Amino acid sequence: MRLPRGKMLGGSTGLNYMAYVRGHPNDYDTWKAGGADDWGYEDVLPFFKKSEDFAPHPDVKVEAEVHGIEGPLSVTHRDPELPFTGAFLRAAEQLDFEVGDYNGHAGRLTASRGIVGPHQFTIRNGQRCSAYSAFLEADMGARPNLTVATGAHASRVLLDEGWKAVGVEWAADGAILSATAAREVVLCAGAYMSPQLLLRSGVGPRLELEALGLKCLVDSPHVGKHLKDHLYLPIPFECPSSTALGPLACSLGLVPEAQGLFEEYMATGKGCPATSLYEASLFFSTGTRPEKAHTHDAQISWVASCYDPNFYTVCHGIVDFEEHFHVDKMFNLEKGTAILLAQLIQPESEGEVTLSGTGASDPPLIRHNYLTKPADVKAFVAICKQTIVIKDQMAKSEEMGEVLIPKNLASRYGTDLDSDELWEAWLRHYACTLYHPTSTCRIGDVVDPRCRVKGVRSLRVADASIMPDVVSGNTQAACVMIGEKVAAMIAEDNAVV
Ligand SMILES: Cc1cc2nc3c(=O)[nH]c(=O)nc-3n(C[C@H](O)[C@H](O)[C@H](O)COP(=O)(O)OP(=O)(O)OC[C@H]3O[C@@H](n4cnc5c(N)ncnc54)[C@H](O)[C@@H]3O)c2cc1C
The missing domain is CATH 3.30.560.10 (Glucose Oxidase, domain 3)
Structure with a gap:
C-alpha cells in the first residue's frame, strides 16, 4: 500500500x-x-x-x-x-x-x-x-528568531552524555550539518518519521537497536509501536x-x-x-x-x-x-x-515503525497489520x-x-x-489507508503528558505520533490542536508566557 x-x-x-x-x-x-x-x-x-x-x-x-x-x-x-x-x-x-x-x-x-x-x-x-499558509507563510523572513531550512533531511537528534538533547544533525546537498538547541529540540516529523528519528538517535527498544548495530542510549520499548490508522x-x-x-x-x-x-x-x-x-x-x-x-x-x-x-x-x-x-x-x-x-x-489492530537500515536516507519500515x-x-x-x-x-x-x-x-x-x-x-x-497514522510515540509510553520524551531531557514530540489513540475522525484538526497545545506548554515550561 x-x-x-x-x-x-x-x-x-x-x-x-x-x-x-x-x-x-x-x-x-x-x-x-x-x-x-x-x-x-x-x-x-x-x-x-x-x-x-x-x-x-x-x-x-x-x-x-x-x-x-x-x-x-x-x-x-x-x-x-x-x-x-x-x-x-x-x-x-x-x-x-x-x-x-x-x-x-x-x-x-x-x-x-x-x-x-x-x-x-x-x-x-x-x-x-x-x-x-496559516501559521508560517506570513512570518517567513520576518522574524529574527525564525530560520527555515528547506531540502534539509534530519537524520538524528544529538544527545549529550547526560541524555540531554543538544541539537539536530541533518543532511542537505550532500553535506552533513548540525544545529545546536539553546533550550529544546521539538520533533514534528509525523507518525512515521518522528519514531524513526528517535530510533536513529538511540532512543528505542534496546534489542531492536542493537540487532542493527546501533547503540541504545535510552531503552524505550514503545517507540514506533502502537501504530494506528484509518x-x-x-x-x-x-x-x-x-x-x-x-x-x-x-x-x-x-x-x-x-x-x-x-x-x-x-x-x-x-x-x-x-x-x-x-x-x-x-x-x-x-x-x-x-x-x-x-x-x-x-x-x-x-x-x-x-x-x-x-x-x-x-x-x-x-x-x-x-x-x-x-x-x-x-x-x-x-x-x-x-x-x-x-x-x-x-481500529484495534496495531502496527509498528522500525528501522530498515542504519543509513541516514534509509526509509522507515512500516507494518500496519491492518x-x-x-x-x-x-x-x-x-x-x-x-x-x-x-x-x-x-x-x-x-x-x-x-x-x-x-x-x-x-x-x-x-x-x-x-x-x-x-x-x-x-x-x-x-481497502486503502485514509492516511491517518498516529500513536507511534504515544503519551504515556514514549512521551509524558507534556510531550517530553521519557528518559531524555529537552526533547519533545508534537505531531500525530503522540496521540494515545487515533481520534474518531480525520486527523489534521487534532494535529493542529496538538501543535497549539505543545507550543503553550513550551512557553510555560520555559517561562516565556
Ligand atoms: C493524501 C492525504 C490526505 C489526507 N486527507 C486529510 C483530510 O482530508 N482531513 C484530515 O483531517 N486529515 C487528512 N490527512 C491527514 C493529515 O494531513 C495528517 O494527519 C497531518 O498532516 C499529520 O500531521 P503531522 O504533523 O503529524 O505530520 P505531517 O503533516 O506529515 O508533517 C511532517 C513533516 O515533517 C517533515 N519530515 C519528516 N521527516 C523529516 C526528516 N527526517 N527531516 C526533515 N523533515 C522531515 C515532512 O516533510 C513534513 O513536512 C491526509 C493525509 C494525506 C497524506
Whole structure:
C-alpha cells in the first residue's frame, strides 16, 4: 500500500483532502482517563478554537460556541454545495441520523444514532489553507528568531552524555550539518518519521537497536509501536444525476463547460474546481464493540466522483485494475458515477515503525497489520452494510445505478451485498489507508503528558505520533490542536508566557 506524506512546509496538510474534523469529545476524555493529564475535551477545546478562523455558512447548522473566529487557520463550508451532497445528507436524515455540526460538542454526544454534515474544510477563498499558509507563510523572513531550512533531511537528534538533547544533525546537498538547541529540540516529523528519528538517535527498544548495530542510549520499548490508522473502502456505483457537470470532469477539463467554470473559480474562488471531492460525512457507532460505545467507530463519506483511474492504479497500486473493475461504468462521464467511502475509524489492530537500515536516507519500515483483529473486520463489514443502506435510501429519490462490485470478487463470492464473506474479501483486497497514522510515540509510553520524551531531557514530540489513540475522525484538526497545545506548554515550561 502506498503511504504518502507531504514532504513540504506544512507537511501533509499541503496535500490532504482538507476535511476539518476534530473527532468525538469522548476520544479526548478517554485519553485523559488513560493518564494523558490535561488532554481531556475541555482541556483541548480552547486550543482547537485558538487556531480556527471559522466562517459559517448561512444554510449550514453549526454549534458556534465550539468554533474560533480569530485564529490563522481558515475553516469554511463549500459554496456552492456540490450536486448530490444534499441527497446524501437527506438520506442519512431519513434514516434517523441527525444533521448537524460533527465538530460540535452536543452534536456528537447527543445525536442518538449518529451525526451527518457537509464537511468543514481548511480552505480560504477557494484555496487550500495548509499549516504552512496559516501559521508560517506570513512570518517567513520576518522574524529574527525564525530560520527555515528547506531540502534539509534530519537524520538524528544529538544527545549529550547526560541524555540531554543538544541539537539536530541533518543532511542537505550532500553535506552533513548540525544545529545546536539553546533550550529544546521539538520533533514534528509525523507518525512515521518522528519514531524513526528517535530510533536513529538511540532512543528505542534496546534489542531492536542493537540487532542493527546501533547503540541504545535510552531503552524505550514503545517507540514506533502502537501504530494506528484509518482504513477506507471506496464503494463505486453509477449515479447519473451527480456528474453531468461533475467536479472531476470539470477539473480535468473533460467537459466543454469546464472553461467557464474555471473562469468563475478564478474570479470568485467558488465553483466545482474548488473541491476536494470528499464532501460530507456521517459518524455513528456500529454497536459491534461495547468497549467503543463511548465514541463513533464508523464514518461514511460522500465523494462526488469515482476519481480517476490513476487513483486506483498509481496511488493504490491495484494490480489488473482494468480487468477486475468496471472501468467502463466507473468513469463514464455521460452516465455519472460516484463513491461512498466506508471508513473504520476506531481500529484495534496495531502496527509498528522500525528501522530498515542504519543509513541516514534509509526509509522507515512500516507494518500496519491492518485487520489483524477480528473485531475490526466485524465492525468494518457492518459499516459497509450501512453504506449500502444509505445508498439504497438515496436511490429512492435519485437516479442511481448498481453497486459496482469488482468482477474478480463477484465471480468468487457472488453479488449478495448481505454476505459477510463478500465484504471481508472486498476489504482485504481493496481497502486503502485514509492516511491517518498516529500513536507511534504515544503519551504515556514514549512521551509524558507534556510531550517530553521519557528518559531524555529537552526533547519533545508534537505531531500525530503522540496521540494515545487515533481520534474518531480525520486527523489534521487534532494535529493542529496538538501543535497549539505543545507550543503553550513550551512557553510555560520555559517561562516565556
Ligand atoms: C493524501 C492525504 C490526505 C489526507 N486527507 C486529510 C483530510 O482530508 N482531513 C484530515 O483531517 N486529515 C487528512 N490527512 C491527514 C493529515 O494531513 C495528517 O494527519 C497531518 O498532516 C499529520 O500531521 P503531522 O504533523 O503529524 O505530520 P505531517 O503533516 O506529515 O508533517 C511532517 C513533516 O515533517 C517533515 N519530515 C519528516 N521527516 C523529516 C526528516 N527526517 N527531516 C526533515 N523533515 C522531515 C515532512 O516533510 C513534513 O513536512 C491526509 C493525509 C494525506 C497524506
